[in-house]
Amino acid sequence: MISILVELSAGVSSSEADRDESVQQKPDEPVSSAPIKKPVVGASGAGSKNEIRLELNGITKIYPSVIANQDVSLKVRRGEIHAVLGENGAGKSTLMKMIYGVTKPDAGEMKWQGETLQVENPAHARNLGIGMVFQHFSLFETLTVVENVALALPGNPDLKQLADQITEVSNKYGLPVDPQRLVHALSVGERQRVEIIRCLLQSPKLLIMDEPTSVLTPQAVRKLFDTLRQLADEGCSILYISHKLDEIQELCHVATVLRNGRVTGDCIPSEETPHSMASLMIGKDLPVCQHEAPAELGDVRLRLNGLTVESDDPFGTSLQNIDLEISSGEIFGIAGVSGNGQQELLYALSGEEPLKENEAIVICGKAAGKKMPDARRVLGMGFVPEERLGRGAVPQMSLAENVLLTAHAGGMLNKGMIQVKVMNQFAKRCIEKFNVKCGGENSAANSLSGGNLQKFIMGREILQTPKLLIAAQPTWGVDVGAAAFIRQELIDLRNEGTAILVISEELEELFEISDRIAVIANGKLSPSKNLADTNIDEIGVWMSGMWPGAENSEGQANA
Amino acid sequence: MSIDLIESILFATIIAGTPLIIVALGQLIAEKSGVLNLGAEGMMAMGAIAGFAVTFHTGNPWLGVLAGMVAGALMSLLFAIVVLTLMGNQVASGLALSIFGVGLSAFVGKPYESEILETVGTLPIPLLADLPIIGGPIFNQQPLVYLSWAILAGVAWFLYKSRPGLLLRAVGESPSSAHSIGYPVIRIRYMATLFGGAMAGIGGSFLSVFYTPLWVEGMVAGRGWIAIALVVFATWRPFRVMVGAYLFGGVMVAQLFVQGSGLEINIPSQFLSSLPYLATIIVLVIISRDQNTVRLNAPVSLGQPYRPDA
């Protein structure tokens, strides 16, 4: 087996024998002064090719409001890329947290390399050889890459040597990163590389990747897969959490499917069809949207004239000269990797960050750049933000009260006093029409599942019959059934003449519902293309900032 | 203005600024871990009465300082339990601590109101104390002044050169990330909070044992709040805390300036006394305008409760 030999001057390098032997000892405190172990990625010591590294039997985890995992069992072998497949809310993340020691199961047992044990905490997991790359990174923005990596290592590593190690590992696995940069200056893709390198430096035997591709361009996904295959060839086991069937088919040897916290089956992805895997994942076929060709386009509902916004957030992206036109009866999709200006664009569009130039944004023919969100709604704009709790809805308030947030112009106010009956009626209508599963219009917003809350928020905006609807990440974190419902609602709305703008990081979603598509990168907007005239790969390339006509002096976009 | 007057103004400025440095550094450490403890005024008040009472009964001012430190730490422990374990609102709990601390100190201190302690002399550093102008004010000072410099150096080293300090900053920046990596966020915050309380206690006892060796209800007079503002003004950087503290110290002894300048203006004493508070407001306005610097230096999780997973 290939191993990396990295020079270390300080400390004694302990042999792998220390690692492989009994793991029953109490884990060290992370800040102890244990000698720095030589990171030997991939050298997994003695053991048969098909040795079972990790075994879970009957794992159960119950929270007050939901059963996250029920009686889950699976086996992961050496050098195996093992998918854990399931839709949002199926219990995948919770399971991984237990393997990594962030939480503990209420029942069941876990065996690591044949020994039954319980992982006490993440430091213990790392000592055992388990590494985890989180979906929402666990990095510290105001610290450098080296400092971030150092925090995940035991003892007090010398930062200079660590920087050299980081460079070696990053070169070996094709994950370029500069150790001295502050994390806040890194793109999302680069941050993920830091997370991965941080794990690799501890020579993991098991690497857990939680939804790693949601922040990557298609090309970056390919590169990541190469890295993962290289690691697997060296003997590292990989647990790959995802809900994307095509990726799992491309990459993974074996898959365990979770639904509603239980295992519904195991399979070998390369031998399955999307249909059979979908049945395991959601019990039926993946729903497909009815998307006929658009009718005639009507008047222009949204026009952006050279929209330019200086971001005053030191970690933000400035928008540069964005031109855009969206007409009645079409769905316009904007793709892009997170961190390229989507937030700033949305704040400018919704009015949460009003502009100095009134004419830069024109809604239904009226200049609106300076207007606040409620004034823009009067012009006919509806807006569904990407954050549900805390922005689209107030968590502690009831659904009825949350209606007041944006729909108050519809007869719910009389001389400044709230008309409770009108408000309740609207809420009831919304719940019924959009199939929102909840305890009635008086139930608190934070008691709904992600999918149901999103349906409610979307419904609230749609019921106001907007002339222009802007939706950000409309089906992020939403279960498959609700996602299909929402996408169909958007298409139906478009058929009735509303102009719709969807900004999303999920290319599949945009390709499913958009009529025209463009890309935002580095705060600039690409030219748009009809969906029929392009494909995922071309858009993937554009997402790096490289579309015809773009000045490449900026270099690659944050990919 | 005579040389003597300049020297005494410098001397008074440094002394006046010293409790602010100590308390603010304690606040800084607590805030760097993400905990906003608005109870500084109450902790200082308890430190002051504890220090006074113990010194009065034992005759040993150093035991008094120790008692003050313990009192401050105990008060901060109350706060820490409510805020870190019981997840109470940090702003409200800090206010409660201030109100409680000031009230309790007034109550406990009633019998001591007419007592006076022996003044403690200064501690000259040989040779350096004889330097012209600055020798007296800087090198022939109250011992706690030297202590404040030592604490400053210690805090700066801790935060930026040590591993535990790196950890503290990480916790304040993103407690959930620190938790994911496996660090005991709550425990670290407890320790940072207790340190803040201990420092507030020392600062308070300095007032009642060394600065004006007597006890009067309300003698802390808002210094705890000024120390909190000082941390914001210094954008959470230790050396700037010292600069700010001496600036405030200077404002506090403004009366000396006025008398020394020989001006015949009859400025009411209340106006001069109000200068530190007005100065605090001005300083806060100035620093709040620079949102960029604030964003880069303020601990991101400051004031947010941390709820660990089940």
Place this chain on the structure above:
Amino acid sequence: MLRLEARAEPSQLMSYASPLLAIVLMLIGGLILFSALGKDPVEGFRIFFISPLSDIYGVSELFLKATPLMLVAIGLAVGFRANVWNIGAEGQYIMGGVAASAVALYFYESEGPHVLFLMVLAGSVGGMLWASVPAFLKTRFNTNEILVSLMLVYVAQLAVSWLVHGPMMDPDGFNFPQSRMFEESALLPMLVEGTRLNAAFLFALSALVVGYVFMYRSFFGFQMQVAGNAKDAARYAGFSAKRMVWIGLLSGGGMAGIAGMSEVAGPMGQITEHVSNNYGFAGIIVAFVARLNPVGIFFASLLMALLYLGGEQAQQYMNLPSSISNVFQGMLLMFLLGSDVFINYRLAWKRG
């Protein structure tokens, strides 16, 4: 071991029960305190909590002391709901009293209802002006309103000290730091003969009603609640954050100012350095204990007033300093903040 476990949804029961729990804990704390001071706890309890209410006069004193607390608390509650932290109510109270006194002294020779009317106006304007400083600095420069409003408390105390030693001092007063006693026309009418309870009490009650309607039934009140719960949602909805800062601070300032006026035009009858008995801070505690709810404010004000009266009794009959009231008040608040945890969490036995 015993752990705190998150509830599936907040417990309505505990929302009401937690202030009661806090009161019980405070009482227990008080009993321990009395014992620690060498006094008989039961006797202490009787003197502190029961004896102030033993006659009509005592009850009228209770309502009298509760009045400024109600005014301050309802004004603050409006702001607190929107996360606008007006901590300087004490200073606004003082400046309201100062402004009202200025009017009373200016119209010293006058008779007629206009004097009182102007005093009320002056009181509220004085408080609002004092509160407008943190409001302006917050909306214009994003300066923390807690620290600014608090600093102004100290400035207000110094200002009133200067005034009663100088411009407002009674020329026939033997150089005592106090103003003239106000004339009849500058004093609030009495409600009950033989007591000191005055019309301000009725005003406070109506303020509670208005506050209720504003907070729970008006769209403005809704906007402020949203801002306090989820400020990104308020921004998303287009609710003006600046407007809410102004409303939040001015309502607190105005009410505190009127409370200050009711003190100088009521039991005090003049202005001195002791115009405030920490009512500004006590009002904050009342607002919290009452959960920002007007009905709760009514009862919590009575409780807080009882703590003040109890302190006075303790001073007279138990030889304890009257600052024991502050100790009780502080304890009450801390216990409340601690008991609140049970709204969202419960105790459970967890393995290992």
